[in-house]
Amino acid sequence: RKEVEQDPGPFNVPEGATVAFNCTYSNSASQSFFWYRQDCRKEPKLLMSVYSSGNEDGRFTAQLNRASQYISLLIRDSKLSDSATYLCVVPGTGTASKLTFGTGTRLQVTL
Protein backbone atom coordinates (compact mmCIF):
# COMPACT_ATOMS: atom_id res chain seq x y z
CA ARG A 1 0.00 0.00 0.00
CA LYS A 2 1.26 3.50 -0.80
CA GLU A 3 1.99 5.83 2.11
CA VAL A 4 -0.95 7.98 1.12
CA GLU A 5 -3.48 7.33 -1.60
CA GLN A 6 -6.34 9.42 -2.92
CA ASP A 7 -8.81 9.19 -5.75
CA PRO A 8 -7.68 11.97 -8.12
CA GLY A 9 -11.22 12.70 -9.30
CA PRO A 10 -12.39 15.04 -10.63
CA PHE A 11 -15.56 15.07 -8.60
CA ASN A 12 -18.08 17.21 -10.44
CA VAL A 13 -21.01 18.14 -8.19
CA PRO A 14 -23.79 20.73 -8.36
CA GLU A 15 -23.98 23.55 -5.88
CA GLY A 16 -25.65 22.45 -2.67
CA ALA A 17 -24.58 18.82 -2.98
CA THR A 18 -22.79 16.82 -0.35
CA VAL A 19 -19.52 15.25 -1.40
CA ALA A 20 -17.04 13.01 0.39
CA PHE A 21 -13.44 12.10 -0.27
CA ASN A 22 -11.43 9.31 1.24
CA CYS A 23 -7.72 8.95 1.73
CA THR A 24 -5.98 5.71 2.69
CA TYR A 25 -2.67 5.54 4.51
CA SER A 26 -0.18 2.77 5.20
CA ASN A 27 1.48 3.74 8.47
CA SER A 28 -0.75 2.29 11.18
CA ALA A 29 1.26 4.18 13.83
CA SER A 30 0.32 7.59 12.44
CA GLN A 31 -1.41 9.73 15.00
CA SER A 32 -2.17 12.92 13.19
CA PHE A 33 -3.65 13.66 9.81
CA PHE A 34 -4.53 16.76 7.87
CA TRP A 35 -6.56 17.97 4.96
CA TYR A 36 -5.12 20.79 2.88
CA ARG A 37 -6.80 22.77 0.16
CA GLN A 38 -4.95 23.90 -2.95
CA ASP A 39 -6.33 26.35 -5.45
CA CYS A 40 -5.01 26.31 -8.99
CA ARG A 41 -1.37 27.45 -9.16
CA LYS A 42 -1.38 28.45 -5.49
CA GLU A 43 0.29 27.09 -2.40
CA PRO A 44 -1.57 24.52 -0.26
CA LYS A 45 -3.30 25.78 2.87
CA LEU A 46 -4.43 23.84 5.91
CA LEU A 47 -8.15 23.11 5.84
CA MET A 48 -8.56 20.82 8.83
CA SER A 49 -6.69 18.60 11.24
CA VAL A 50 -8.14 15.12 11.74
CA TYR A 51 -8.41 13.77 15.25
CA SER A 52 -9.44 10.34 16.44
CA SER A 53 -12.76 11.81 17.53
CA GLY A 54 -13.36 13.48 14.20
CA ASN A 55 -13.42 17.18 13.54
CA GLU A 56 -16.14 19.48 12.28
CA ASP A 57 -15.82 23.05 11.06
CA GLY A 58 -18.97 24.50 9.57
CA ARG A 59 -19.78 22.60 6.39
CA PHE A 60 -16.66 20.48 6.63
CA THR A 61 -16.31 17.26 8.61
CA ALA A 62 -13.20 15.11 8.84
CA GLN A 63 -13.25 11.56 10.17
CA LEU A 64 -10.61 8.97 10.96
CA ASN A 65 -11.11 5.22 10.61
CA ARG A 66 -8.09 3.56 12.19
CA ALA A 67 -9.27 0.01 11.62
CA SER A 68 -9.43 0.50 7.86
CA GLN A 69 -6.66 3.12 7.81
CA TYR A 70 -8.42 5.88 6.02
CA ILE A 71 -9.50 9.43 6.66
CA SER A 72 -12.43 11.15 5.05
CA LEU A 73 -13.51 14.68 4.28
CA LEU A 74 -17.20 15.50 3.94
CA ILE A 75 -18.35 18.77 2.46
CA ARG A 76 -22.00 19.67 2.88
CA ASP A 77 -23.94 22.27 0.89
CA SER A 78 -21.11 22.67 -1.65
CA LYS A 79 -20.33 26.17 -2.86
CA LEU A 80 -18.72 27.26 -6.10
CA SER A 81 -15.84 28.53 -3.98
CA ASP A 82 -15.17 25.00 -2.73
CA SER A 83 -13.79 24.10 -6.17
CA ALA A 84 -10.18 23.19 -5.52
CA THR A 85 -7.88 20.24 -5.01
CA TYR A 86 -8.00 18.62 -1.59
CA LEU A 87 -4.78 17.09 -0.35
CA CYS A 88 -4.54 14.45 2.32
CA VAL A 89 -1.43 14.70 4.51
CA VAL A 90 0.00 12.14 6.93
CA PRO A 91 3.28 11.83 8.83
CA GLY A 92 5.88 10.01 6.77
CA THR A 93 6.87 6.45 7.52
CA GLY A 94 9.64 6.27 10.08
CA THR A 95 9.54 9.83 11.30
CA ALA A 96 6.90 12.34 12.23
CA SER A 97 9.18 15.08 10.94
CA LYS A 98 8.17 14.38 7.38
CA LEU A 99 4.69 15.06 6.13
CA THR A 100 3.64 13.08 3.09
CA PHE A 101 1.09 14.52 0.72
CA GLY A 102 -1.40 12.55 -1.30
CA THR A 103 -1.78 13.40 -4.97
CA GLY A 104 -5.00 15.24 -4.21
CA THR A 105 -8.65 14.98 -5.16
CA ARG A 106 -9.99 17.60 -7.49
CA LEU A 107 -13.44 19.00 -6.78
CA GLN A 108 -15.40 21.05 -9.28
CA VAL A 109 -18.66 22.56 -8.03
CA THR A 110 -21.00 23.71 -10.77
CA LEU A 111 -24.17 25.79 -10.99
Add this chain to the structure above:
Amino acid sequence: NAGVTQTPKFRILKIGQSMTLQCTQDMNHNYMYWYRQDPGMGLKLIYYSVGAGITDKGEVPNGYNVSRSTTEDFPLRLELAAPSQTSVYFCASRPGQGNTGELFFGEGSRLTVL
Protein backbone atom coordinates in the same frame (compact mmCIF):
# COMPACT_ATOMS: atom_id res chain seq x y z
CA ASN B 1 3.54 39.31 8.34
CA ALA B 2 6.10 37.96 5.87
CA GLY B 3 5.80 34.26 6.83
CA VAL B 4 7.68 32.11 4.29
CA THR B 5 9.28 33.99 1.42
CA GLN B 6 10.58 32.31 -1.71
CA THR B 7 12.64 33.83 -4.48
CA PRO B 8 12.58 33.91 -7.40
CA LYS B 9 8.92 33.38 -8.28
CA PHE B 10 9.72 32.46 -11.86
CA ARG B 11 12.89 31.32 -13.57
CA ILE B 12 13.88 29.80 -16.89
CA LEU B 13 17.09 27.82 -16.98
CA LYS B 14 19.03 26.19 -19.77
CA ILE B 15 20.02 22.54 -19.47
CA GLY B 16 23.18 22.22 -17.43
CA GLN B 17 22.88 25.56 -15.63
CA SER B 18 22.80 25.76 -11.87
CA MET B 19 20.80 27.97 -9.55
CA THR B 20 19.65 28.40 -5.98
CA LEU B 21 16.07 28.82 -4.86
CA GLN B 22 15.97 30.95 -1.76
CA CYS B 23 13.62 30.35 1.16
CA THR B 24 13.44 32.33 4.36
CA GLN B 25 10.94 32.34 7.21
CA ASP B 26 10.54 34.83 10.04
CA MET B 27 8.46 32.67 12.39
CA ASN B 28 11.39 31.01 14.18
CA HIS B 29 10.21 27.61 12.96
CA ASN B 30 12.52 24.66 13.46
CA TYR B 31 11.24 22.47 10.64
CA MET B 32 11.61 23.48 7.01
CA TYR B 33 10.80 21.58 3.84
CA TRP B 34 11.24 21.72 0.10
CA TYR B 35 8.58 20.13 -2.09
CA ARG B 36 8.17 19.97 -5.83
CA GLN B 37 4.86 19.70 -7.60
CA ASP B 38 4.62 18.60 -11.20
CA PRO B 39 1.53 19.53 -13.23
CA GLY B 40 -1.55 17.66 -12.02
CA MET B 41 0.42 15.84 -9.36
CA GLY B 42 0.82 15.97 -5.62
CA LEU B 43 3.72 17.39 -3.67
CA LYS B 44 6.88 15.34 -3.43
CA LEU B 45 9.37 15.97 -0.64
CA ILE B 46 12.87 16.83 -1.83
CA TYR B 47 14.70 17.67 1.41
CA TYR B 48 13.77 18.70 4.89
CA SER B 49 15.46 20.08 7.97
CA VAL B 50 14.55 19.80 11.64
CA GLY B 51 16.87 22.58 12.74
CA ALA B 52 19.93 24.59 11.88
CA GLY B 53 22.78 22.35 10.76
CA ILE B 54 20.52 19.32 10.20
CA THR B 55 19.15 18.25 6.84
CA ASP B 56 17.79 15.01 5.47
CA LYS B 57 16.65 13.60 2.16
CA GLY B 58 13.06 13.24 1.17
CA GLU B 59 11.73 10.99 -1.56
CA VAL B 60 13.18 12.82 -4.59
CA PRO B 61 16.55 14.35 -3.57
CA ASN B 62 18.59 13.52 -6.67
CA GLY B 63 19.86 16.59 -8.49
CA TYR B 64 19.38 18.88 -5.49
CA ASN B 65 21.30 20.03 -2.46
CA VAL B 66 20.32 22.02 0.61
CA SER B 67 21.93 23.70 3.56
CA ARG B 68 20.57 25.07 6.83
CA SER B 69 23.13 27.37 8.38
CA THR B 70 20.49 29.45 10.18
CA THR B 71 17.00 28.82 11.51
CA GLU B 72 15.58 31.33 9.03
CA ASP B 73 17.08 30.19 5.73
CA PHE B 74 16.82 26.96 3.78
CA PRO B 75 18.13 27.40 0.22
CA LEU B 76 17.70 24.70 -2.41
CA ARG B 77 20.49 24.28 -4.93
CA LEU B 78 19.94 22.78 -8.38
CA GLU B 79 23.11 21.51 -10.00
CA LEU B 80 23.21 20.78 -13.72
CA ALA B 81 19.56 21.54 -14.41
CA ALA B 82 17.63 18.98 -16.45
CA PRO B 83 14.19 19.23 -18.15
CA SER B 84 12.86 16.75 -15.56
CA GLN B 85 13.37 19.44 -12.94
CA THR B 86 10.76 21.66 -14.57
CA SER B 87 8.27 22.03 -11.76
CA VAL B 88 6.81 24.30 -9.12
CA TYR B 89 8.88 24.32 -5.96
CA PHE B 90 7.33 25.05 -2.59
CA CYS B 91 9.18 25.81 0.58
CA ALA B 92 7.34 25.28 3.85
CA SER B 93 7.96 25.51 7.56
CA ARG B 94 6.36 24.53 10.84
CA PRO B 95 7.32 24.96 14.48
CA GLY B 96 8.22 21.31 15.18
CA GLN B 97 6.91 18.06 16.56
CA GLY B 98 3.99 18.18 18.93
CA ASN B 99 2.32 21.12 17.24
CA THR B 100 -0.77 21.08 15.05
CA GLY B 101 1.21 20.02 12.03
CA GLU B 102 0.18 23.05 10.03
CA LEU B 103 2.69 23.77 7.31
CA PHE B 104 3.19 27.36 6.28
CA PHE B 105 4.01 27.55 2.59
CA GLY B 106 5.72 30.08 0.44
CA GLU B 107 4.00 31.14 -2.76
CA GLY B 108 6.11 28.81 -4.86
CA SER B 109 8.88 29.15 -7.42
CA ARG B 110 8.03 28.15 -10.98
CA LEU B 111 11.07 26.74 -12.72
CA THR B 112 11.32 25.82 -16.39
CA VAL B 113 14.38 24.04 -17.77
CA LEU B 114 14.78 24.22 -21.53
